[in-house]
Amino acid sequence: MRLNYPTSLRIIRVPCSGKVDIIHILRAFEKGADGVCVFSCMDGDCHFKTGNFRARKRVEQAQKLLDTIGTGGERLKMYSLGSGDGPPFAKYATEMHEKIKELGPNPIKKHKKNAA
Amino acid sequence: MIIAEKKPIEEIIGYIDDCEKLLILGCNECVTVCEAGGKKEVGVLASALRMYFLNQGREVKIDEITLERQCDHEYLEEIRDVADQYDAIVSLACGVGVQFLAEKYHSQRVYPGVNTCFLGATEERGRWTERCQACGTCILAYTGGICPIARCAKRLLNGPCGGSSNGKCEINPELDCAWQLIIDRLKALGRLEDYEKLLEIKDWSTDRAGGPRKVVREDIQI
Numbered sequence: 001m002r003l004n005y006p007t008s009l010r011i012i013r014v015p016c017s018g019k020v021d022i023i024h025i026l027r028a029f030e031k032g033a034d035g036v037c038v039f040s041c042m043d044g045d046c047h048f049k050t051g052n053f054r055a056r057k058r059v060e061q062a063q064k065l066l067d068t069i070g071t072g073g074e075r076l077k078m079y080s081l082g083s084g085d086g087p088p089f090a091k092y093a094t095e096m097h098e099k100i101k102e103l104g105p106n107p108i109k110k111h112k113k114n115a116a
Numbered sequence: 117m118i119i120a121e122k123k124p125i126e127e128i129i130g131y132i133d134d135c136e137k138l139l140i141l142g143c144n145e146c147v148t149v150c151e152a153g154g155k156k157e158v159g160v161l162a163s164a165l166r167m168y169f170l171n172q173g174r175e176v177k178i179d180e181i182t183l184e185r186q187c188d189h190e191y192l193e194e195i196r197d198v199a200d201q202y203d204a205i206v207s208l209a210c211g212v213g214v215q216f217l218a219e220k221y222h223s224q225r226v227y228p229g230v231n232t233c234f235l236g237a238t239e240e241r242g243r244w245t246e247r248c249q250a251c252g253t254c255i256l257a258y259t260g261g262i263c264p265i266a267r268c269a270k271r272l273l274n275g276p277c278g279g280s281s282n283g284k285c286e287i288n289p290e291l292d293c294a295w296q297l298i299i300d301r302l303k304a305l306g307r308l309e310d311y312e313k314l315l316e317i318k319d320w321s322t323d324r325a326g327g328p329r330k331v332v333r334e335d336i337q338i
Contacts, residue, residue: 023156026163068125069164070171108170 005090006097009037017041017078018051025062025076032109035075035100039089042080052080075103117146117237118210119244120153120230125164128206131227135176135203138165140229141195141217142182143209150244152230153208155182161208161229186213192220199224235266252322252329258310260301267294273318275299275311 014020017040028036038059040052056078063073077099079092132138140162148154162180169176179202183191186209199205204225207214211232218226235248249266256263265271269287276295279286283296302308322329
């Protein structure tokens with residue numbers, strides 16, 4: 001397919017989206033990530049049955065928390081696609097990249113710089 | 117076990133907004149099992165608070181420690197050398213742990229990070245229900261192992277009230293009538309005659325009605 005997607009994305013492999021916890025998402029933001037997206041299997045397609053549902057709940061909780069602390073829940077997104085779905089992956093990755101470009105850098109980076 | 121729920125982060129921020137150095141102290145016991153105050157919840161709260169303060173333009177030092185228990189001297193002693201380095205400690209233990217921590221570190225500001233709810237069981241992940249009110253005089257031997265004190269809305273001791281309908285309680289159609297459960301279980305055990313037994317009036321002095329309680333076991337005291 002030789003599809004292109006933005007190089008700003010760093011892929012972290014997990015055995016199942018159900019492995020992704022709120023703490024992993026928060027740590028990514030704390031370490032300076034401008035955005036995080038969780039890619040999961042389609043609803044009903046989870047090999048472990050409920051992994052993607054768990055992930056969705058955790059993403060929603062993390063979004064609320066990010067809104068409360070001022071980082072902004074819109075920096076976190078979840079997309080569902082099949083394991084062989086290259087074109088949607090490239091499309092969602094580009095969409096996320098554009099969204100983050102629009103939002104600008106993670107606000108804590110600016111304050112960290114000021115504090116230092 | 118003791119069931120607790122996480123406090124909203126806004127409430128916690130309200131307690132500690134003026135601090136520069138904070139300790140988030142978790143507990144490895146009940147609150148870990150009910151996912152309110154264990155190591156993971158300590159990590160999430162600490163990370164969220166660090167980012168909150170950075171977004172406010174302040175770099176607040178927030179450390180994370182999770183003790184085996186916060187209701188025992190020996191474990192609380194583990195933070196003796198570091199406790200006074202912080203402006204405040206947010207304890208994610210139950211109310212017992214928070215109070216014991218505050219007693220031991222008298223000059224330290226201590227805040228609760230969870231709401232302590234009740235003594236209950238895990239029915240399934242994410243669903244806990246009350247099973248015991250720690251009334252101090254257990255009558256489960258006569259009630260088929262089902263507690264009318266904890267599970268009957270009126271704490272009745274002599275059978276179902278008029279509000280019991282189709283095995284459910286009048287206060288909530290999803291709530292089982294404790295006395296219906298008791299009678300069903302006694303029937304299943306072939307011990308319905310236990311229901312007919314006359315019991316002495318329950319001694320409520322061992323409940324909270326007698327004020328804060330104390331258990332002293334001289335046989336194990338050193």
